Amino acid sequence: MRLLNVDTIDEARGKLLENAAGKIPGVEYIDFSKGRNRVLAEDITAAENVPGFNKSTVDGYAVRAKDTQGVSESIPVFLDVVGEVSMGEAAAKIIFPGQACYVPTGGMLPEGADSVVMIEHTEKFDENSIAVYDSVSVGRNVISAGEDIGMGTVFLRKGTLMRPQDTGVLASAGVSQIPVFKPWKVTVISTGDELAGADGAIKPGQTRDINTHSLSAAAEKNGFVVAEKLVLKDDRDAIKNAISKTMDVSDVVIVSGGSSQGDKDYTADIMDELSDVGVFTHGIAVKPGKPTILAYDGKSGTILAGLPGHPVAALLIFELFIAWLYRQLTCQKEPKKTIARITENVPSAGGKATCMPLELKEGSDGVYDAIPVLGKSGLMTVLTRADGYTLTDTNSEGLKQGEFVEVTLF
Ligand SMILES: Nc1nc2c(c(=O)[nH]1)N[C@H]1C(S)=C(S)[C@@H](COP(=O)(O)OP(=O)(O)OC[C@H]3O[C@@H](n4cnc5c(N)ncnc54)[C@H](O)[C@@H]3O)O[C@H]1N2
Numbered sequence: 253m254r255l256l257n258v259d260t261i262d263e264a265r266g267k268l269l270e271n272a273a274g275k276i277p278g279v280e281y282i283d284f285s286k287g288r289n290r291v292l293a294e295d296i297t298a299a300e301n302v303p304g305f306n307k308s309t310v311d312g313y314a315v316r317a318k319d320t321q322g323v324s325e326s327i328p329v330f331l332d333v334v335g336e337v338s339m340g341e342a343a344a345k346i347i348f349p350g351q352a353c354y355v356p357t358g359g360m361l362p363e364g365a366d367s368v369v370m371i372e373h374t375e376k377f378d379e380n381s382i383a384v385y386d387s388v389s390v391g392r393n394v395i396s397a398g399e400d401i402g403m404g405t406v407f408l409r410k411g412t413l414m415r416p417q418d419t420g421v422l423a424s425a426g427v428s429q430i431p432v433f434k435p436w437k438v439t440v441i442s443t444g445d446e447l448a449g450a451d452g453a454i455k456p457g458q459t460r461d462i463n464t465h466s467l468s469a470a471a472e473k474n475g476f477v478v479a480e481k482l483v484l485k486d487d488r489d490a491i492k493n494a495i496s497k498t499m500d501v502s503d504v505v506i507v508s509g510g511s512s513q514g515d516k517d518y519t520a521d522i523m524d525e526l527s528d529v530g531v532f533t534h535g536i537a538v539k540p541g542k543p544t545i546l547a548y549d550g551k552s553g554t555i556l557a558g559l560p561g562h563p564v565a566a567l568l569i570f571e572l573f574i575a576w577l578y579r580q581l582t583c584q585k586e587p588k589k590t591i592a593r594i595t596e597n598v599p600s601a602g603g604k605a606t607c608m609p610l611e612l613k614e615g616s617d618g619v620y621d622a623i624p625v626l627g628k629s630g631l632m633t634v635l636t637r638a639d640g641y642t643l644t645d646t647n648s649e650g651l652k653q654g655e656f657v658e659v660t661l662f
C-alpha cells in the first residue's frame with residue numbers, strides 16, 4: 253500500500269514558511285494612483301499636515317466662540333464683519349473680539365477665529381455687521397490643521413493591501429510615489445490527457461480545462477502576475493521540461509493534476525527531481541486537497557506547488573497555502589471573517605480539517621445563517637454557490653447545527 257504521509261495544515265504552512273523564507277518580494281516604487289490591490293512595502297509617514305490649515309466645514313462666519321456664549325434665537329450677538337475668505341487662498345485678516353469673517357465650506361479660518369457659525373444662524377444687520385443667533389463651542393464646524401493626519405505620523409502601515417480609501421488618503425497627503433512589494437510571477441500548468449479548451453464541442457471522456465483559468469484568476473486576484481499558462485498531456489518529459497523552463501522565470505510554479513497516486517501521477521517525483529530542497533510535503537490533512545504537493549528550489553528561488561486536479565480542491569489549496577504565504581511574507585492581515593450560524597450538521601472528514609464552502613443568508617434575527625454547500629470537489633458550482641468557507645480543526649467532530657463558526661469571505 254502507498255499511503256501519503258500527511259501533514260496538518262499548520263505543519264505544511266510551517267514548512268512552507270521555513271523553506272520559502274527568502275521569497276519576501278522585492279520593493280518597487282509606483283505612482284500612488286496605480287496602487288489599488290498592491291501591498292505597501294513600508295510604513296507611509298506624512299510630510300505635511302492634512303488639512304494644512306484650520307478649515308471650515310460649513311458656509312458661515314468664522315468667529316471667536318467666546319463671543320457667542322449665551323447667545324440664542326431670542327438673544328443674538330452683533331459682530332462686525334471684517335472681510336471674506338476666498339476658496340484656495342490664505343485668510344488675510346485677523347479676527348479680534350467682536351469680529352467675524354465670511355468663510356465658505358472648505359475655506360481657511362482667519363487667525364483669531366476658532367469656530368464657524370452656519371450662515372442660516374445669522375442675519376445681515378447692516379452693511380458691515382451680522383446678528384448671530386447660535387452659540388458655538390471652540391472647534392465647532394472646523395477641521396483643525398493636522399486633524400486628519402499630523403505631519404510626521406505614520407498613516408498607512410506596511411502590509412496594507414491598498415483599497416480605494418488608501419489611494420485617497422495618499423492623495424490627501426501629497427504622496428505621489430509609493431513603495432510596494434513586487435508581485436510574484438506565477439506559472440500555471442494544467443496536466444491531463446482528458447483536458448479540452450473552453451471552445452467547441454468535446455468528445456466523450458474529455459473534460460474542459462478549468463484550473464488554468466480559475467488558478468490564473470486567483471493569482472491575479474492576489475496581485476500576482478501570471479507568467480505563463482500551459483495545458484499539457486500526462487507526458488512525464490513534457491511536464492518536467494515545462495516545469496524546469498518556467499522555474500527560471502517564475503516565483504511559483506503551480507501544476508494542477510497528477511498529484512495523487514495513479515500510474516500517471518508524476519508531479520511529486522518531477523518536483524523532487526527538479527528542486528534542491530525537494531518535496532517537503534506530499535499530503536495534507538485537509539478535505540478537499542489531501543494530495544497537495546509542496547516543494548522548493550533554493551537555486552532558482554521557486555516554490556513548486558502540485559495542486560489536486562479537482563477544481564474545488566485546487567482553488568481552495570491555492571488560497572490556503574500560496575495566497576496565505578504571500579500574505580505572510582508581505583505582512584498582510586488575513587482576510588476578514590464574519591460569524592455565522594450553521595444550518596445543518598456536517599460530519600467531519602475523520603482526522604482531516606474540513607474546508608467547508610458556505611452560502612450565507614441573513615437570518616430572521618439579523619445574524620447570518622451559513623448553509624453548507626455540499627458536493628464533491630470536482631463540482632465547480634460548489635464554489636460559485638458559496639460566499640465563503642470555514643475551516644474546521646483536524647480533530648473536530650464536524651459542524652453542528654446552530655453552532656457559530658468563523659466564515660472567511662471569498
Ligand atoms: N486511489 C486514490 N485515488 C484518488 C485519491 C486517493 O487518495 N487515492 N485522491 C483523490 C483526490 S482527493 C483528488 S483531489 C484527486 C487528485 O487527483 P490528481 O491531482 O492526481 O488529478 P487528476 O487525477 O489528474 O484529476 C482529478 C480530477 O480532476 C480533473 N481535472 C484535472 N485537471 C483539471 C483541470 N485543469 N480542469 C478541470 N478538471 C481537471 C480530472 O479530469 C479528474 O476528474 O485524486 C483522487 N483520486
Ligand code: MOO
Nearest residue numbers: 540541542565629
Ligand atoms: O482533495 Mo480531493 O480534492 O479531496 O477531492
